[in-house]
Structure formats: structure tokens, C-alpha cells
Amino acid sequence: MKILISKANIVNHDGIKMGSDILIENGKIAAIGEHLTIEAGRKINAENLWVFPGLVDAHCHLRDPGYEYKEDIISGSKSAARGGFTSVACMPNTNPVVDNSAVVSYITEKAKSEAVVNVYPIGAITKGLKGEELSEMGSMKEAGIVAVSDDGRPVMNSSVMKKAMVYAQQFNLPVISHCEDLDLAEEGSMNEGAMSTKLGLRGIPSIAESVMVSRDILLAEYNNVPMHIAHVSNRYSVELIRQAKKRGVKVTCETCPHYFTLTDKACENYNTNAKMNPPLQTEDDVLAIKEGLRDGTIDIIATDHAPHHFDEKNVEFDCAPNGIVGFETAFPLAYTYLVEPGILSLTQLAEKLSTKPASILNLDKGIIACGKDADLTMVDLDTEFTINVSEFASKSKNSPFDGWKVKGKIIMTIVNGKIVFEASPK
Amino acid sequence: MKLRQKDVLGLEGVSSGEIELILDTAKEMKTILDSNKKRVNYLQGRTVVTLFYENSTRTRVSFELAAKYMGAHAVNVSVGSSSVQKGETLIDTGRTLDAMGADIVVIRHNRAGAPHLLAKNINASVINAGDGMHEHPTQALLDMFTMREHFGKLEGLKVAIVGDIYHSRVARSNIIGLTTMGAHVKVFAPSTLLPVGMEELGSVKVCNTMEEALEGCDVVMGLRIQLERQKKALFPSAYEYSRFFGLNNENVKDLGSDVLFMHPGPVNRGLEMTSNIIDSDQSVINLQVTNGVAVRMALLYLLTGREDI
Numbered sequence: 001m002k003i004l005i006s007k008a009n010i011v012n013h014d015g016i017k018m019g020s021d022i023l024i025e026n027g028k029i030a031a032i033g034e035h036l037t038i039e040a041g042r043k044i045n046a047e048n049l050w051v052f053p054g055l056v057d058a059h060c061h062l063r064d065p066g067y068e069y070k071e072d073i074i075s076g077s078k079s080a081a082r083g084g085f086t087s088v089a090c091m092p093n094t095n096p097v098v099d100n101s102a103v104v105s106y107i108t109e110k111a112k113s114e115a116v117v118n119v120y121p122i123g124a125i126t127k128g129l130k131g132e133e134l135s136e137m138g139s140m141k142e143a144g145i146v147a148v149s150d151d152g153r154p155v156m157n158s159s160v161m162k163k164a165m166v167y168a169q170q171f172n173l174p175v176i177s178h179c180e181d182l183d184l185a186e187e188g189s190m191n192e193g194a195m196s197t198k199l200g201l202r203g204i205p206s207i208a209e210s211v212m213v214s215r216d217i218l219l220a221e222y223n224n225v226p227m228h229i230a231h232v233s234n235r236y237s238v239e240l241i242r243q244a245k246k247r248g249v250k251v252t253c254e255t256c257p258h259y260f261t262l263t264d265k266a267c268e269n270y271n272t273n274a275k276m277n278p279p280l281q282t283e284d285d286v287l288a289i290k291e292g293l294r295d296g297t298i299d300i301i302a303t304d305h306a307p308h309h310f311d312e313k314n315v316e317f318d319c320a321p322n323g324i325v326g327f328e329t330a331f332p333l334a335y336t337y338l339v340e341p342g343i344l345s346l347t348q349l350a351e352k353l354s355t356k357p358a359s360i361l362n363l364d365k366g367i368i369a370c371g372k373d374a375d376l377t378m379v380d381l382d383t384e385f386t387i388n389v390s391e392f393a394s395k396s397k398n399s400p401f402d403g404w405k406v407k408g409k410i411i412m413t414i415v416n417g418k419i420v421f422e423a424s425p426k
Numbered sequence: 427m428k429l430r431q432k433d434v435l436g437l438e439g440v441s442s443g444e445i446e447l448i449l450d451t452a453k454e455m456k457t458i459l460d461s462n463k464k465r466v467n468y469l470q471g472r473t474v475v476t477l478f479y480e481n482s483t484r485t486r487v488s489f490e491l492a493a494k495y496m497g498a499h500a501v502n503v504s505v506g507s508s509s510v511q512k513g514e515t516l517i518d519t520g521r522t523l524d525a526m527g528a529d530i531v532v533i534r535h536n537r538a539g540a541p542h543l544l545a546k547n548i549n550a551s552v553i554n555a556g557d558g559m560h561e562h563p564t565q566a567l568l569d570m571f572t573m574r575e576h577f578g579k580l581e582g583l584k585v586a587i588v589g590d591i592y593h594s595r596v597a598r599s600n601i602i603g604l605t606t607m608g609a610h611v612k613v614f615a616p617s618t619l620l621p622v623g624m625e626e627l628g629s630v631k632v633c634n635t636m637e638e639a640l641e642g643c644d645v646v647m648g649l650r651i652q653l654e655r656q657k658k659a660l661f662p663s664a665y666e667y668s669r670f671f672g673l674n675n676e677n678v679k680d681l682g683s684d685v686l687f688m689h690p691g692p693v694n695r696g697l698e699m700t701s702n703i704i705d706s707d708q709s710v711i712n713l714q715v716t717n718g719v720a721v722r723m724a725l726l727y728l729l730t731g732r733e734d735i
Contacts, residue, residue, distance in 0.1 A: 194623025198438070200538035200560025200595060203622070270539030315515065316537035318558070 001041035002030075003417065008046035008378070012053065012368050013351035022051065024374040027417035032370055042419070046378060049411055052350050053368045054086025054375030055331065056357040058254060059151070059176070059230055059302035061323070062088070062119070065106060066095025071307040071395050073107065076327075077115035079305070079394035081421035083327035084410040086375035087118040087358070087365050088305075091151040092129070099124035099135040104143035116420040117413075118375070120146040120361065125164045125175065131155045134164055141171045146361045149176035151230055152277075152322075154212055156182055162219050169225040174360055176228045179212035179237070180278065189318050191264040191279040199267065201317060206285065209278045210236035217244040220251055228360055229253040231304050233278040235288035242297040252360055254302040257333040258324065258400070260289045266400055272313040272320035273400040276306070293352065294343050300357045303330045307396030325394045329387055329401045331379065335408030374417040380409045429728045433545040433552040436561035437603040445607060449571050451724035452717070458495065459720055469498035472730050475528045476502045476555070477519070479535040484691060484715060485555050485564070489532045492722035498529075498730075516540055520548040529730055533557075551729045559593050564725065565690050566599035568718040570607065572710055573645055575717070576686055581608035586639045588673060589649030589698050591615040591624070592660075596690045597649060601628050614639035616671050618660040636670075636677050646681070647688040648673050648699040664697055674700045686710050 003024040010017040010032070021036040022029060031038070062076035071079075080088045090107070092098030098107065104121050111119035123140035125148045127133045137148055148168050155161040155177070168175045185208040190196050192203025213229055217240060220227035232238060232255045244251050258276065263283050266274035274280055292298040306323025313320050334353065338344040344352070354377075358366030365375055387404045389397040413421040429444060437445070458466055474493035476486050486502060493500035503523070514522075516535070523531055528550045533541050538558035545552040556562040574580050585604055591597045591613050604611050605628030613624065614633040624630050633639040640646060651667065661667045668674070673687070687699075687709040695701050704711060 192622055194626035197621040197623045198598075198627060200558050200598060202559070270542055311515075314517065314543075316535070316543060317539045318537045 002038065003042045003044065003414070003419070004036060004038060004040035005044045005046045005051065005378070006036070008049060008051040010051050010368055011346050011350045013347055013355040013366070015347060022368070022376070024414070024417045027374055029368065029370055029372050029374050032368070044412070048382070050346070050379050050381055051368065052084070052377045052379065053354040053366050054377050054413070054415065055084045055353045056361070056363065056365055057085045057088040057303050057305065057327070058300060058357040058361055060088050060090050060305035060327065061093065061307065062090040063307060064094065064110070065103070069395070070309055073110050073119060074114045075393065075395045076305070076307070077111070077117045077119060079325070079327045079392060080117045081413045081415070082393045082410065083329070084331045084377035084379065084413050085117060085327055086377065086413060086415045087120065087363060089120045089122050089146055089361055091122050091149060092124040093152040097124050097129050098122070098140070098145070099127050099129070101136065101139040101143035104140050104145055108144040117415050120144070120363070122147045122149050122151070122176065124148065125150045125155055126160065129153050131157055131160060134160070134167055137168055137173055138171050141173055145173065146363065147174040147176050147228070149178065149230065151176065151178045154178050154180045154182060158215060158219065161216065162223065165219055165225045165227065166223050169223075172362065174226060174228050176230050177212070177216045178230050179209050179216060181208045181211045184208035184211060188279070189275060190267050191281050193264055193282060195264045195267060199270065204279050206234040206281055207236060209233060210240060213237045213240050217241070217249055217251055221249045224250070226250040226252070231256050231259070231278060231302070232289070232292070232298060233259045234281045234285040238288045238292035238297055242292065242295070245297060252299040254300045255289050255293065255298050256302055256304045257326065257330050260286055260293065261333055261337050262400060267317070270317040271400065272315070272317055273324060273398050275317060275320050275322055276304070276324055277322040290338070290343050293338060299352065300360065301330065301334055301352045302357065303327055307394055308398045309396060310398070313398050323398070325392065325396050325399050328392050328394065329399060331410060332387070332406035332408035333401065335381065336406040340407065374414055376414040377410065378412040380411050381407060383407065383409055385409050433541070434563055434725055434729070435541050435545060435552065435554045437563045437566055437599050437606065438561070440606070442606050442608070445567070445570070445603060448567055448721065448724050448728065449574055451728060452567070452571050452721040455723040455727070456717070456720040458723070459716065464495050465497070466495065467497040468727050469493060469496035469730055472498040472529045473527055474498045474500050474530045474532065474726060475523050476500070476532045477523065478502070478555070479505045479533070479540070480556070482534055482555070484718070485534065488715070488718045489555065489722050492719050492726055495719070496723055496726060498726070516544055517547045520544045524548045524550055530726060553725060553729070556595050558595065559598070560595050561599045562595040563599050564718070564722055565596050566603040567725070568714055568721040569600055569647070569688060569690070570603055571717045571721050572688065572714050573686065576710070577644065580604065583609040583645060584612070584643040585609055585645040585647060586612045586614065586643040587647045587649065588614045588636070588639055589671065590619045590651050591649070592619040592621045593652045594649050598627065600647070601630050605629050612639050612643065614671075616661050616667070640677065640681060643681070643685065645686045645688060646673065646678065648693075650690065650692065651694055651698055653694070668697050672698050672700070673703055675702055678703060683708065688714060691715070
């Protein structure tokens, strides 16, 4: 079926085209231009709406296989679609762990038949995420992984990490590092600071992340290989990455919406929906994250979508698992807290939520142009709305953003020329 | 005047007026303790459950006696013999106690915030008898009661708290309570046992030496080194701790004879405090225990009496 989107404002990483039409045919973008007069099975009037290249999430957890009560590939992909994401890369900390080609194939096969967005598995760096032996990266690459990561756990052994980086490079697989010095983190459950002291919770010093960021930068520099740092949360890390980039280290990094919207004050009253790893930091760190996004030190925004069941979060703070769902809040939070205050332009937002994550993962996505896959995200930037977790398509509702007033509502998500999400009219 | 809240989860957010009310009520209760009969009917027909996830002798017995002296049914649930061992969640355990008609659940738990979680999910009033490293409000109340009883007031008192501040819920509750009442608090600890951001808890002065902490103080409170909570070696040895951070004859010798020595107990004799201080005339450690029963009677009374007036 042909789809004709008319009078859309098209946002690419390199410019905006106002009031333009887009023709979609056979899953591809067939034409872009003003006043396209073509018969189409579906005509969409996109007047006053903005069309972004389909959002690409380089970091999420779909919990499938093993934890389907939290999320599965179907529900996770629907949640992604509702959040405007057309491609998502899912982390390997499932059960069993994605550390061999059989598990990779399970995910890609299930995704092919049931997911509504493009799902790209990420393989483990080490077998069983144990940080000891390298996983079968080559075989997993053949089966479809786009990167390797032990996300959720650091590779504590520096020698193992050094070998992992050079080995992954041989297969052109980006290494995504979860930076956390477990000795410094001890058994903390939130950021170390006045709030952890007040709540009587063990604190994780912010340098638990940054010490490892520093190590991984040095390993990447020494080996002259690329390195991607996951979920950067604090000022020290941003500064380390800024300096590394200046001297030419091939380091890229991501942050997540919660690190530019929330501080550790959100843990007040033992709110387990504010518990994540790395933990929420201070107001000063939020400023540093925003500055890092503005000046390009931080390359991309990822969701770290981490669904957990209500019962798992409704426990003592120490006992609650880390993480929050993120697909369905990422775009509006980024728009409201970064674009509206003038920290990022719309084109930079397209870059950080689509073009750059696609390029880091070596995906031919993230650009609206003739001949490209028709992965598109249409948004309304003007209407304020209230985030309501009960409307989420995700199986889990563990979000600290319930009730927040934001702008940047996803109106429609198109994947490979197919409409996979459409907001119900008011 | 009555307590506003259903629960006593901590001293944070409790006003000076409410603390006064509790301490005044405790003073009345102490006259009952001092009488031969030790029996009133203020809590007749009420049920108080002590739910302890951590070992405790004095706090649990103190609550149990406080409840019994006032005629309540008092039941103790200790973790070893309960369905917690079968994997029951805190909320489910609490709801079970609710369903059996508990009016007040007194909880001690090794996780900070556990009493808050319980309070949010059950109808009974919840009293925090110590949660992780967070708060131990009844201990601070009995400490303040003891100080007020001796000095006549709390405002302007200079209190030095010495020892393992990091792991201490007693220190946190005392800092909050004492500063609310207008006392001045100084703390001294090995720097490895001092949490960050202390100043934001209240107007606390963090001291770098024992002399600085003890100078001009009215009350010296030693804290127990919580050997069971030490994840890693946070100080080199017991010898070094007692030498540089313990209270002994040498470092208290210049203090006046009206200075009080306090300790929440149980004491590691010779480690954080030497025996001659513990057993001195200026030590009120045993009086603290007596006052603890009076303060807990007051709280049980004030919480169960909420709807009546």
C-alpha cells in the first residue's frame, strides 16, 4: 500500500524541510517534495506536525527470553512504537544470557514474526556476563547482533576488557560499556550524598562510574579502537569524555532522559521508581549532562528501558531492582527539557535520537531520504499532555514520570512503510 | 494536643510541639513505672505486635513491657520463627497482622524505609524501632527525655555524638530531634565512618578532633561500633579505634562534673567507651533504659488514643 504524508515538517539531522510531502511505497521512501499528486491507499494530513527519522534506541531491555512477566518482544516492541522508536537494540542480560548464536536467533526469529519495530540484539561481551571469558562474538554477529555489552554489570577485569575491545573490533562490533567500579559501588542503592545520608541508604559515589569511564577511555585510546559508554550520569564522566574526544579517542557515549530531568531527590520517601543504575545524581550533574548534550560530548540519548513488575518494585528500597521503563517517555522528555529551553535544536534532537545511534550501531537508518527504509516518527510539538503510565503499552509501569506535563506527543510511528502506532484522536 | 500522624516512622518532620507532647506524656508515664503497681488500663483491648527482623533485646522488651504495663495484648514476631523464612513479603506479613487485629505494629528491620513501606500498606499504626541506617526515633526520644529530665530543657544544650555515625540510626534521629528542639549537636567519627552531607541533616557541626567535639559540651553520647554492620575494614583495628576515637578517662578528664555520659547500648566496653566512664556517677546509661519504657508507653498511648479525642 502506498502512503502519502502531506504538508509535514521534515526534521533531519542536517536540516528541516517545512510543509513537504512524503510518499511511501514498498516499505521505502519513494518521493519527497511539495504537492506530490499521487494516488495512495492512505493519505495523511500532517499539517503542523513534524516528521522525524524513526527513533533508534541503542539501549533497552526487552526481557525476552526469561523474564516475560516484565516484558516480551511483542509488548516491548509495541511500547517502543508508542514511544516513536522504530529500531531498538536490546541488551543481553536475559535468561539465558545472549552469549551464543542460539539465543540471538531466538530473538531475531521471534522479532521477525511478532515484533512491530526493528529489533537488534546486543550480545554479551563475556560468557554469562561473568566478566571472565569472551563470548562467541563472531558467531553471534553472523546470527544478527549489532554490538556487544555486559550491560547491568561492568567487565571488572581490565585485561578481559582490553581483549574484548580488540576482538570485537575485528568483527566491527561496537563495545558498549556499563561503567561501574563494583568495589567503589559496594552494595549501594542510590547516589552517595546528603539524600542517601538522610534516607539511611548506602550510597554509591558518582566516581564509581567515572573511574571506569576513565579506564575504558584509556583502553580504547591504547588499542586505538572505538568504545561506546552507556548511560553517562555525572559531571566527572562528561568531562573525562570531553577531554578524550579532544585528543582524538574514538569514544562515543549516551545518556538517558532521567539523567537530565531527575536528581537523587526523587528517591525521597523510598520511591523505588527512582532507583536505577547508575543512580540519579545531583542538580550539578544534571547541568553537566545538559551541557554535554549541547556541546556534543554526549552523542546520543538512549532510553535504558528497563521494565520491572509492580511487585518487584513494591518492596524495601534496597531490595528493589534497578531501572525504569523509558520508551514511552523519552521523546517528550527530551523535547520538553532539551529543545524547549534551547539546549538542543530540533535537528540535533533528530541526530541524538535517530541518526547518531543508527550510525554507532552501523544501521542504515536515521535519515529521511528517497530510497531509505520508511521508518518515520510523526509528532505534535505544540499540545501539552500528561504522562499516564496506565496508558503505556509496556507490560510494566515502573516510571517516575507519571503525571508529568510535557510536550512532544507521538502521533504516528511507521516502520518499513507500515503504520505500527497511531495515536487515538482526542 | 494530639499526634497528627498515624505512624511514628522517624523524627524528620516531627515538630518541636509534638516532641514536647511526647516527652510530657512520657513524664506522666514514668510516674506509673515508679509506682509499685505498674499497671494502668489505657491500652486495654488493644493489640501491639513487635515485628523484629533484627536481633534486639532492650528495644523489643521495652516495647513489650510498655504495652503490657498499659494493659494491651503484646505479641512478638521474630523473623526466625515466622513465615518470612518461607519468602513472605513484608507487605503480606503486615497485612496478615492487620487482619488479626493489630492496632500497632512495632517494626525493626535491617532495610532503611521498611517501616514506611509497611505503613503505606497496612491500617495499623506503625512505629519504627530502627530501620537500617535510617532512624531510630524512640531511642532519640528517650535520649532527649533523659537530657531534659536532667537539665530541665533541651534548648541550648550542647551535645557531642562520638563514634560510628555512618551506620548509626541513633545518631540520625538524635541529630534531627535535638536540632528541632534547639540543642547544638557536634559529631566526631573516624572519617571513614562519617556519611557525606551531614550538615544538611540539621545544624550539625562536624568535628575533626575529639577535643573539638568535647569542648564545652553538656552531654557526651558514645555510639556502639556496629561490628555486625562493618562490610569492610573501616578502621584498622580495635586498638587504634579505642585510642583515637574511643571515650576514655584521658580525653574526658577536663569535662565538668555536670556533664552526662550516654550510650544507646549495648556497649562494647573498652572499645568506644571505657568501663570507668560507663560505670561512673555521670553515666545515665541505665536510666536511659528505664526512660525508654516511659517514652514507648507515651507513644503507644498517643497513637491508640488518636481517634478517641
